[in-house]
Amino acid sequence: MEQDGELRTRERAYAIWQAEGCPEGRDMAHWLAAEAELVATLPSTLPSKSRRVVRKAKSAAAGIATVASARRRRPSPAAAADHA
Numbered sequence: 001m002e003q004d005g006e007l008r009t010r011e012r013a014y015a016i017w018q019a020e021g022c023p024e025g026r027d028m029a030h031w032l033a034a035e036a037e038l039v040a041t042l043p044s045t046l047p048s049k050s051r052r053v054v055r056k057a058k059s060a061a062a063g064i065a066t067v068a069s070a071r072r073r074r075p076s077p078a079a080a081a082d083h084a
Helices: 002-019 027-040 048-073 077-083
Strands: none
Touching: 002 027, 027 048
């Protein structure tokens, strides 16, 4: 059963990666986003501990996406030297 969930997460993370244009270095963000999406489809009758885990996963995915986005906007040292 656990392997089935991992396979679905892997397939969804791959789809997210493809939808974003196959960027490098965002594998963890894609994995966490996929997990959060799949867990969100589970019934709301989950125990409260499981709901906390889901909230933490969503928060972590959002945080990783924010950091990755900030890194993409930051110019590289070589580009910064060219503009100086």
